[in-house]
Amino acid sequence: MSKLRSAPTLDDVARQAGVSTATVSRCLNAPDRVVEATRQRVMQAVEALGYTPNFAARVMAAKRTFTIGAIIPTMENAIFARGLQAFQEELHKRGYTLLVSSSAYRPEVEEEQIRTLVARGADGLLLIGHDRNPQIHDYLERQKVPAMVAWSYIPNARAPSIGFDNRQAMQALADRVIGLNHTRIAMISGVSEGNDRARLRIEGARDALRKRGLNPDSLSIIETSYEVENGAEAFARLISQSPHPTAILCGNDVLAAGALRQAQSMGLNVPEDVSITGFDDIELARIVSPALTTVHVPHREMGSKAALELVEMVENSTPGSTIRLQTEIVERQSLGPANNS
Amino acid sequence: MSKLRSAPTLDDVARQAGVSTATVSRCLNAPDRVVEATRQRVMQAVEALGYTPNFAARVMAAKRTFTIGAIIPTMENAIFARGLQAFQEELHKRGYTLLVSSSAYRPEVEEEQIRTLVARGADGLLLIGHDRNPQIHDYLERQKVPAMVAWSYIPNARAPSIGFDNRQAMQALADRVIGLNHTRIAMISGVSEGNDRARLRIEGARDALRKRGLNPDSLSIIETSYEVENGAEAFARLISQSPHPTAILCGNDVLAAGALRQAQSMGLNVPEDVSITGFDDIELARIVSPALTTVHVPHREMGSKAALELVEMVENSTPGSTIRLQTEIVERQSLGPANNS
């Protein structure tokens, strides 16, 4: 309460500098529309008073926030960190501020966060993946807040997206695995419901089996949430099958790290006894040993291009274009030829 | 522009429901001050129009945002993730929204973010560590925005803090190391300038040497930023000394993971040839092998208590108290007895 009584306002600055509030406002937002001498006087007053413009007031008057919101499924691991970092750097260059929140992979939380961000006046939104209640896009449209989807490339989806073809990427990896004579293959996937990336990666793996003449239904899949513990546990379950799989495809590097740890604690050698692959190529993939063979995703490129595209959508009311990025398989040590004994 | 023309306002809802804007406002903010029948009518109108309150307007009128800001040094690794998660969960329970931004360990960026968050009306701020330009606290005081420091416990500092005694914690760990007959000890620290945690951990290590009758200056220290690569590189440099250190204390688990990787790639066995310790006990510590002996920090507890404390400060204008949390050493496999050959 006394908070606002004490913080100096535009009015205070104007009075102190002996000009009108309009002039002060212009000094701050369009310095060239004000003559040098005046500006100096104003700036002095600003300094002297330690004035900081009130954001809410500015937003109300100008109807622009120069804020972009992003809602990511999790901050607990590094999956989205690097891309988001690039996203925010690019945004910053363009004069925008990024607000991030995480939904913990819960659709209803995501929805709430979207509404919160919109109510806060986000000029645009970055969302991860396409799976969500279509009503949300109606809402966004009504509110005229453009949204861009990242980490998933799906042409002609409801929202423009930038990402890679999850299905094709996993297919390529699985194909490589099969090429090493693996036939008993299993998969530890993220929860596919509400997660198009997870679902498409599963499909990709099946595609590869099919293409190579194996039965796609022979792929045993455990779906679990993306945590190291869960990867470990799933691994233990899969490996107890007999005959056990010789290769385990993991939905991401975190799950793979868990699987790897479990393998080691069970005294299994990777890749001699069992191969394990990851996905994403986050730092973790190079930290564990053996280092993970995984799919490299161009996180930074995705982040910065998403920013460019989204700013474009915001500033020129364009519909936004859908961009496909390439992934590539990074061979390290966790994948080897099958030991079909 | 048309954005606001199209989005329904309180006025629209009021008209549609045949009541005044005040009533609508009350329905939303103090439902019990309005009679059931009216509220239903209003809520129907809200639904029908798909009304979302305008945050900026609300803030202007109410002078409260129910928003807390947090500025952390980095989102690129998991150091702050778990604590922040708990912080935000607790905040959410109390009806607050968390805004997070990262300063990339750069003081000037942190300062800018603080101003941004304050301008956006954050009711309170969570900051990491005590090292910063004291002017910032003057500013915060003038703006009447309470701030709480986490990850560092320093009584009688400018701001109340919740954390652990970094110095004592590292001292205890180093003491344990020395107890295993290590005498040639080195340290890979984070950059200590502007980072009280890093500095105090170094001091703690020296304390331990001193206490055990070793020369604290014999501790060779490499300061580097908290990235895996840097840990690896620093390790390589330290180990090339002759005689090389038998134990390397790392400023955090990330550096330790890098050191470990480097050791392995140089064909050294940990802990037989060289011991490595971490700090923080993030998930990574259990993923690498050998798993890291490290200092466990009660991240979640720190986060949720910080939230409680900060909300208290915001709502009752209390000065906030400084809280000390305990850490404990987690023994895993990366630390062993010295091989003083």
Place this chain on the structure above:
DNA sequence: ATGAATAATGCAAGCGCTTACATTGCTGGC
């Protein structure tokens, strides 16, 4: 039934800023 007390609702004044439009002050061509 009746009036006092109380609950429900309405009225209207801002919150701090931007910006369209109005006003004032200068410039220079004649």
Place this chain on the structure above:
DNA sequence: GCCAGCAATGTAAGCGCTTGCATTATTCAT
């Protein structure tokens, strides 16, 4: 020296919401 024309500045109307106070409806003891 005068005035058209433009640059610099000022005036004031909102932006959408909350809330203190005023007004009206309801309740209940008598």
